[in-house]
Amino acid sequence: MSSKPLQLEKVSRSFGPVEVLREISLSIARGEFVAVVGPSGCGKTTLLNLMSGFDQPSSGLIARDGQVRMVYQQDGLFPWLTVAENIALGLRHLKKQQEQARQTDELLRLIRLEGFESHYPHQLSGGMRQRVELARALAGQSDILLLDEPFSALDYLTRLRLRQELARLLDERPRTVALVTHDIEEAAQLADRVIVLSERPAQIRYELSIAVKRPRDLTHPEVVSAIHCILTELGIEHDHERAAGKSLAALTE
Amino acid sequence: MAVETTENTNAAKSFLLPLVVVVALVALWTAVWASGAFHESALPSPIAVMRGFGEELKSGRLINDLITSLFRVSCGFGLAAALGIPLGLWLGQKLSARIAFLPIINFFRNLSPLAWIPFAILWFGVGDASAIFLIFLSAFFPVILATMAAVANIPTVYFRVAQNYGINGLERLTQVTLPAILPQIITTLRVTAGLSWLVVVAAEMIAGRDGLGFAVMDSRNGLRTDLLVVEMIVIGLIGVALDRLLVQLTKIQSVRWGYER
Numbered sequence: 001m002s003s004k005p006l007q008l009e010k011v012s013r014s015f016g017p018v019e020v021l022r023e024i025s026l027s028i029a030r031g032e033f034v035a036v037v038g039p040s041g042c043g044k045t046t047l048l049n050l051m052s053g054f055d056q057p058s059s060g061l062i063a064r065d066g067q068v069r070m071v072y073q074q075d076g077l078f079p080w081l082t083v084a085e086n087i088a089l090g091l092r093h094l095k096k097q098q099e100q101a102r103q104t105d106e107l108l109r110l111i112r113l114e115g116f117e118s119h120y121p122h123q124l125s126g127g128m129r130q131r132v133e134l135a136r137a138l139a140g141q142s143d144i145l146l147l148d149e150p151f152s153a154l155d156y157l158t159r160l161r162l163r164q165e166l167a168r169l170l171d172e173r174p175r176t177v178a179l180v181t182h183d184i185e186e187a188a189q190l191a192d193r194v195i196v197l198s199e200r201p202a203q204i205r206y207e208l209s210i211a212v213k214r215p216r217d218l219t220h221p222e223v224v225s226a227i228h229c230i231l232t233e234l235g236i237e238h239d240h241e242r243a244a245g246k247s248l249a250a251l252t253e
Numbered sequence: 254m255a256v257e258t259t260e261n262t263n264a265a266k267s268f269l270l271p272l273v274v275v276v277a278l279v280a281l282w283t284a285v286w287a288s289g290a291f292h293e294s295a296l297p298s299p300i301a302v303m304r305g306f307g308e309e310l311k312s313g314r315l316i317n318d319l320i321t322s323l324f325r326v327s328c329g330f331g332l333a334a335a336l337g338i339p340l341g342l343w344l345g346q347k348l349s350a351r352i353a354f355l356p357i358i359n360f361f362r363n364l365s366p367l368a369w370i371p372f373a374i375l376w377f378g379v380g381d382a383s384a385i386f387l388i389f390l391s392a393f394f395p396v397i398l399a400t401m402a403a404v405a406n407i408p409t410v411y412f413r414v415a416q417n418y419g420i421n422g423l424e425r426l427t428q429v430t431l432p433a434i435l436p437q438i439i440t441t442l443r444v445t446a447g448l449s450w451l452v453v454v455a456a457e458m459i460a461g462r463d464g465l466g467f468a469v470m471d472s473r474n475g476l477r478t479d480l481l482v483v484e485m486i487v488i489g490l491i492g493v494a495l496d497r498l499l500v501q502l503t504k505i506q507s508v509r510w511g512y513e514r
């Protein structure tokens with residue numbers, strides 16, 4: 001296997017006259033966690049669909065090496081299966097029932113949902129369902145994890161908790177990850193590399209590496225500084241000291 | 254303990270209150286009958302109906318007619334489900350087939366199966382085959398339409414998940430498509446079973462020599478209004494029982510999601 005499980009070269013995608021992605025080049029290293037942030041409707045889901053192989057680019061090349069699993073923006077759990085049965089989908093390659101059951105139990109412990117194995121998705125809260133989705137995606141031997149705004153439907157505290165959980169799960173079972181989100185905090189707290197997309201047609205506007213080991217605190221100086229850099233790049237935050245100095249100067253003039 | 258008591262009172266209530274209504278209705282019926290507003294031959298007394306019921310039980314005719322009608326409904330309805338569900342599955346997945354067949358299926362869906370009675374008799378004669386054919390027609394088209402709609406509306410995310418986890422081909426059909434539509438299929442079966450039960454009575458009235466529908470016609474011809482009421486009560490009760498039976502399907506754990514969301 002190459003050391004680049006996912007490579008995109010000048011990938012563009014249009015839907016009829018609507019140009020959504022323009023010449024995106026991006027390669028993700030084995031075990032790397034890349035977050036792609038961008039405004040709603042800029043083409044993030046489109047990008048993940050291309051990465052997953054579900055959709056084909058209008059032009060450009062995509063190379064994929066390894067088994068892909070995607071965690072979807074909407075409910076992707078099968079509602080007719082219990083929590084344990086949903087997770088066991090990720091373990092279908094195991095021939096021995098016993099081994100499947102053992103690994104399912106282990107994953108249930110990992111996402112702290114012991115005792116809920118026979119519950120159905122509709123009997124769980126949104127946060128619990130997201131955890132099951134993560135467990136299912138992490139079960140077994142997939143290589144590449146594609147996450148489409150997996151926490152966007154959750155309340156703030158649950159989102160913070162699940163971020164930590166994801167970081168912990170990846171620590172135990174490393175994967176190559178592409179996370180798509182409009183949440184800059186989430187990207188800065190989780191990713192090794194953050195890619196900022198422009199408005200449609202989306203192009204890579206800015207790239208930033210964060211070299212702190214996961215799990216990280218949201219208030220870790222590097223995380224805060226990364227958030228600041230991204231927001232400044234987007235023109236949302238300004239350098240306040242310099243701005244304050246300028247306005248003072250303006251006043252004294 | 255307190256909980257148990259309320260549960261008991263609820264159970265008692267849900268049994269007693271309907272009973273009160275039934276008793277009141279019978280009382281009203283008796284009063285109307287006693288007032289003489291209807292001619293004796295037009296409205297039987299509750300006592301006469303009870304006697305008629307005993308008579309029917311003793312002769313065994315009622316049971317025979319009941320079994321005959323249930324047999325016909327089971328065949329016609331079973332056939333409609335066995336053919337309609339696979340056809341609906343196919344149409345739900347093939348847009349061009351859907352475009353081609355939808356208008357004609359809609360046409361037959363809206364054509365009363367009773368309009369087929371003359372042809373049924375011409376083709377199949379009077380008896381089981383005619384009745385089964387008519388019941389089949391009453392259930393077949395609604396089952397196709399409902400299955401088709403259910404399949405067409407399965408969220409694509411389920412199929413993409415299936416692909417991610419290596420569920421393909423026949424497995425996809427049995428592990429994704431079917432469970433995804435099962436709640437709607439069960440609802441459809443409940444509705445169409447009711448429809449079939451309505452149709453069997455009409456079918457047997459005209460195209461039968463036995464069965465509950467024929468019994469109704471026979472009692473009318475013999476001016477036995479007491480037996481007529483007995484048969485009406487049995488037909489209504491069996492209809493309710495059929496629905497109660499099919500409701501049990503909605504209690505299967507893996508379809509609950511379809512009714513609770």
Ligand SMILES: Nc1ncnc2c1ncn2[C@@H]1O[C@H](COP(=O)(O)OP(=O)(O)O)[C@@H](O)[C@H]1O
Binds near residue numbers: 038040043045
């Ligand atoms: N299948 C499609 N057909 C037509 N347009 C599409 C399709 N999928 C996405 N689009 C368009 O592409 C744009 C980006 O969509 P999407 O990738 O879902 O954005 P995001 O996930 O960033 O919110 C939207 O303007 C949307 O209308």
Ligand SMILES: [Mg+2]
Binds near residue numbers: 045046148149
């Ligand atoms: Mg999206």
